Amino acid sequence: MRWWDIDPVLELERALFPEDAWSRGMFWSELAHARGADATRLYVVAEEADGRIVGYAGLVAAGEQADVQTIAVEHKLWGSGLGARLLTELLRAATAFECAEVMLECRVDNVRAQKLYERFGFEPIGFRRGYYQPGNVDALVMRLSDPSTSLNGARGTESNG
Ligand SMILES: CC(C)(COP(=O)(O)OP(=O)(O)OC[C@H]1O[C@@H](n2cnc3c(N)ncnc32)[C@H](O)[C@@H]1OP(=O)(O)O)[C@@H](O)C(=O)NCCC(=O)NCCS
Numbered sequence: 001m002r003w004w005d006i007d008p009v010l011e012l013e014r015a016l017f018p019e020d021a022w023s024r025g026m027f028w029s030e031l032a033h034a035r036g037a038d039a040t041r042l043y044v045v046a047e048e049a050d051g052r053i054v055g056y057a058g059l060v061a062a063g064e065q066a067d068v069q070t071i072a073v074e075h076k077l078w079g080s081g082l083g084a085r086l087l088t089e090l091l092r093a094a095t096a097f098e099c100a101e102v103m104l105e106c107r108v109d110n111v112r113a114q115k116l117y118e119r120f121g122f123e124p125i126g127f128r129r130g131y132y133q134p135g136n137v138d139a140l141v142m143r144l145s146d147p148s149t150s151l152n153g154a155r156g157t158e159s160n161g
Pocket of ligand 1: 017071072074077078079080081082083105106107111112113115116
């Protein structure tokens with residue numbers, strides 16, 4: 001993802017996260033840390049053949065730990081395996097950053113996303129009460145240890161799909 005992708009990404013972001021969409025400034029700030037020798041972020045976009053952006057995902061690495069910051073796919077492509085491909089890219093990045101574990105938070109009611117994460121080996125480890133505002137929705141915290149191992153499993157799953 002580059003700065004010129006932010007407008008189309010924001011359009012998807014507002015459609016997919018109507019209650020707590022990231023602002024333009026948040027994407028700018030994340031991308032500011034995604035380049036150069038000291039980069040701590042990886043942000044990717046998925047494009048159709050004509051260049052239209054249909055998905056995106058981002059990860060931050062801090063020492064031994066990486067965090068999935070966001071992952072999103074255009075609604076009409078849900079179930080197509082694109083979410084899995086984006087997550088694979090993030091885990092590849094976590095492996096390249098030499099992170100021993102990957103964490104994420106997910107709305108407790110977002111079963112589709114949880115299924116995807118579980119398929120990659122993420123396990124629920126706790127809750128953050130009222131994490132998502134407004135709405136006071138709890139977050140499920142999930143952890144994946146050794147992302148490089150899961151990467152092999154994910155590749156296997158992808159080839160079946
Ligand atoms: C979560 C998201 C990125 C998944 O993208 P996707 O392209 O649908 O992902 P995939 O097709 O690779 O996998 C989705 C998986 O969800 C599960 N799933 C499929 N249909 C489901 C359903 N009706 N209910 C629950 N889970 C379902 C399956 O495990 C499925 O994998 P499979 O079809 O290979 O068995 C996408 O739904 C999205 O953008 N949601 C809105 C944004 C969001 O919630 N992001 C995550 C924040 S934590």
